[in-house]
């Protein structure tokens with residue numbers, strides 16, 4: 001334990017104290033710094049595209065992004081870096097951080113060098129245009145307008161995965177590995193199989209329970225400027241540092257980071273106030289993770305969250321395990337009532353918490369309740385598998401999508417905007433990303449089970465001491481950045497390998513109690 005908690009601190013001393021004169025790693029460093037600078041610029045463009053950039057800038061900015069991407073690729077897969085990296089792999093006496101940085105750089109180099117530069121550039125340009133095409137298609141509820149672009153994206157994704165695949169490795173496994181190491185289709189089939197087996201019947205029992213939850217007061221009459229005030233208050237309350245981060249608005253809330261002192265998140269203000277309220281706590285969880293990365297790791301290849309799944313575990317931990325607990329609201333519910341007196345004066349805290357934990361199958365993933373959320377992810381996982389592994393025709397997506405919603409959630413989208421066009425991920429070429437959302441929820445539940453054994457979680461929330469919880473997460477997870485992978489971090493923290501039973505038990509326990517349906 002002591003060793004683990006010291007690790008990053010020790011690295012820092014080593015990194016500062018020991019000048020490896022003439023060391024190969026020291027020669028590699030300036031190249032990696034340049035690469036990070038290019039990445040940072042690309043991130044900033046991406047952020048800008050989603051928030052402030054004018055509509056017509058699109059194709060022009062895409063050119064800049066394309067050119068920067070080529071520079072990045074040339075640098076990381078080019079000669080000096082290539083030979084320095086292979087020498088570094090042999091070099092002795094590197095710190096854990098340096099070894100991890102070399103490991104990440106080698107992986108990145110291998111990922112990049114296998115793609116012909118012209119294809120890489122074409123794909124970058126395609127992707128920077130595709131999100132606009134997708135957004136327009138979604139606005140017009142017109143899947144046909146997006147289908148040809150999606151087809152091209154899938155074509156490139158499969159092609160690139162093919163370049164990267166190890167002998168006998170399936171293409172979708174290559175994509176999954178990019179987001180979450182050690183979670184191939186074999187493992188995910190098992191995970192999603194468990195969720196399907198346990199959560200679909202639980203949902204039915206809840207629906208049959210006849211329990212009605214009043215939620216009408218959550219909708220309408222919450223002015224955006226007041227919602228913004230609440231969003232800023234809540235972000236700060238859970239630990240978002242406004243001196244190291246900004247909160248903006250975008251259609252699809254997200255968080256991005258340039259380094260641990262510049263973390264940017266967005267939210268949206270909707271008619272249903274709980275939508276923006278929980279989206280801001282969720283994004284704060286992502287942001288707190290990035291802000292918590294150790295200073296000596298930031299602006300290196302390991303200076304960010306360990307994986308997509310680990311990232312989601314932190315956002316969901318804050319959103320659901322912290323934010324939807326009645327104890328969390330005990331100290332701050334009066335503040336909420338004060339902000340929206342006409343709406344909430346006569347609503348008790350208990351009724352408010354019940355309302356924000358209502359289970360109601362819906363069509364939109366990002367609006368889903370905590371229980372049905374993973375079923376939305378399950379549907380995307382099954383469809384991605386078919387698209388990548390079985391050559392599913394893109395044209396068939398809307399119909400299949402609707403059928404699966406009907407099967408698992410009992411509802412059917414009436415148009416592609418509330419169906420297959422709702423998520424940005426495929427437009428960005430992010431195939432294999434979705435499963436990390438469900439994995440994150442399961443990681444979070446395992447961490448919570450562990451923490452609840454060693455601290456009075458509810459009491460801390462009641463006393464407004466979110467900080468203690470946040471610091472515990474920081475100590476076990478955040479500060480390590482990408483030094484170690486998610487399975488290792490989870491095991492180091494909880495003393496156990498990934499175990500999705502914790503997630504199932506957590507949901508059964510929580511909703512059994514809320515809906516009075518018992519085990």
Ligand code: ZN
Nearest residue numbers: 282286312315
């Ligand atoms: Zn998230």
